[in-house]
Amino acid sequence: MSAISRRQLAAGLGLFALPASAQEAFPGSRPVTIVVAWAPGGSTDFVGRLVAQALTAQLGGSFVVDNRPGASGTVGHASVARARPDGHTLLMGVNSTFAMSRHLFPQRGYDDDRGFVGIGRVAISPIMLCTNAQSGVRDIAAFVARAKAQPGQMSYASSGAGSSAHLATELFLRGAGITVQNVTYRGGAPAVQALITNEVQLAMVDAVTALPLMQAGQIVALGVSTLARNPLAPAVPTIAESGFPGFEATSDFALMAPAGTPDAIIRTLSRGLTAALADADVVGRMRASSIIPTPGTPEAFPAYLTAESAKWGELIRARGITLE
Template structure:
């Protein structure tokens, strides 16, 4: 046997290994378009925020960022897809409190590991839930809503963007806190649920502010209260739940960027720097996020990881109290 063959193979393997090392993979990145995958359809809050992030990230990186909607299973379909993608910095996930906190408590089994399969890069925004009702519902405020629900058990149908989403869990949690019964109607995204709310086919939603502010402004729906600690400039005149007697009802969604585990550290560091600059003081995303009713978030990857751990505990308690469970 020719002894030079194993040597050539060894040299070739060494060269490939060198090219495939994390530092080598990070050099020259990005050299082609990046995909930002999100787990909800077009038209909803996740889509609005994802497109804002993609637009600013493309400008910062000098490379196009394509937003890809892979809706379904409370974001699990998108999360699994990204978890199984090559860890080369060209496939990213716009994750949520669902994909990386609540779903672990909601689902008996996840098709991905929220911790082991991802690298948290940076949070970008948080968004409170807001209780909106169809204009035909004979209530003017939260007190009237609760009184109507108690007098008419399960007559109020509240829509959501899907089982296990923050919109669903907010409604389930409010049922517990207010001592009322309502029927949950899940949709494939917020947009179709909101269409039915405006048409009067359902009575209420605990929607996220960016997804419904236009309908509030136009009079298509009536806003009763927002689940934030302070009033939101994007929905002026709408009180907080704390102001109307439910101070513990503070809930909403958050969004952050994740990469598959094993993504080169230089790529993660570059993305973290760019995203933190966008959402930090004076950042290019701050005013746009505030305009649509979102609150900018900025943190290092390490701080984001700690935040996710705390959120996992918090949402597990929300799921426990609400009694929600998905197979």
Template sequence: MPDLTCPQDACLARRIAQRLAPRLALASLAALAIAALPAKPARAQDGWPAKPITYIVPFAAGGSTDVLGRLIGQRLSQVLGQPVVIENRAGAGGNIGSDYVAKAAPDGYTLVGGTISSHAINVSLYPKMPYDPVKNFQPVALIGTLPNVLVVNASSPWKSVQDVIAAAKARPAGVSFGSSGNGTSQHLSGELFASMAGLKLLHVPFKGSSPAVQALLGNQVDMVFENSIAAMPLLQAGKLRALASTGPRRAPELPDVPTVAESGLKGYEIVSWQAIFAPAGTPTPIVNRLAAEIGKIIHEPEVRSRLVSMGIEPSGAGPAELSAFQKAEVAKWGKLVKTAGIRLE
């Protein structure tokens, strides 16, 4: 029997509400259940990069790794839209800064300028390494390879490798060479030179290329096996004299400078390299993005021209290639360190 006291519209609304009530209750319960579920964690690579990236240079400012870090970092910050902050953490042949990155969060916000020393030689030279150069890092990109150059002060009487050998034989342990630190390619360049020439040289390690070169300019050491990057400006300014290149062939930017092998030590060859690494476990999408962008930067005409002018043979090889290259380098230098009997004093 119809409710005569209920207006037609009000009764209709009441009947609809009574029919929908069970459905609305179920919907509310479902919404509450969904809200109670644990939130799905956001992936580390989502929205990357959302803050500045720290690029660790494990050597002093002004050296080869520092120069390259600032060159690549400046362009990378423009491409990614976030600052790339260069931070120098020098010492122990690159071990201090590299160890810092090895223990950093693998989130794509910390990188390191790895070198032949920090990521290949040191593991065979240092009795107690704070990190594993292969297991604790994710290879990102190989910037390039470059020779070292045997340089002396422009005021030095030495004009050739044979002059150095003659002087060292005349005063055993009286001829010194500086380097950017124990275990660096500059250090091993001098040790291999001494070993092959049958000499006793005094090694003086510094915390980077710049202080080593400054010591040479101040006549505090007799010579330095320096990366072409750090040596070129001073060679062009006439403050240093190049006696030989450590590579397998003459450096294009120094065509008149013979190799050490050409100068009497047949078979002598050391080529340094510079690369970029991230902590092991960094998400693959981030690594691939970094590798792709860095590879493009290295092959930009302006950047490539600058690298070549510094004596670098540009590469841009990605994670897989750099990984294989690094492992081969670790084995190669381990054998050399053992064969030549090179040890830290």
């Protein structure tokens, strides 16, 4: 072979090798979109934006949030289930959609188990069981006693059928053996306002919303839905320690990707998420908003999802909860 032909062959091999060697490591120069299936300003949006900033710092590239609200979160979830599984479209999911909605929206257009792969749990948001300040009730035992003395005459507010607050309240009512009528409002703000004005006597309120209202004397927290007390309100007992052993109902956030996303990309994202949730600034900002980091792994996510779905599916069937 002549020198010229050898050089030509080497050049040709070099051209063929160039694209592989020039490929960018994930995430590369393309933005990574984290879909939040709720409107801006809520707790899922807050967690999504905080994680996007943290992943940008940990992994490089650019992670951005895209809000796609509608139909109790199923619109945003469906868009991610249909997305190209290349790691550049992710989902900041919440359990009211990925574990509860499947039992209430059978025609939502995607399958939670086959449509997604879990990168890991991110955080939980405690829920406070609250009554209005004028009620005179200051603990769960007193509320249960009043409800039993006035069966069917008291009511509770929920921010939408099938929401975390709705199902958490139904879980409590079943355990207490009391009848309190559900009044559904179009969102959390009007539900809380109804509680403040005594239009309803009970509501499950996200801790980040409840805490300032408690401090202002507008509502009273009877219990918190986590197994441990909230460090920002240590005087409020858990529902579990107030006569309901094992009671737990939280808004859970998880980072997810379309099924079929390469394992190497899932590993990279998991590594970045773990590092982000160990960052003191990220942890501090979450805890200041009464959100508790709960870092998880891809391996642990399927068992968590199965258990969470089974828990709420059983409650929905037992209580006869529908969207009508």
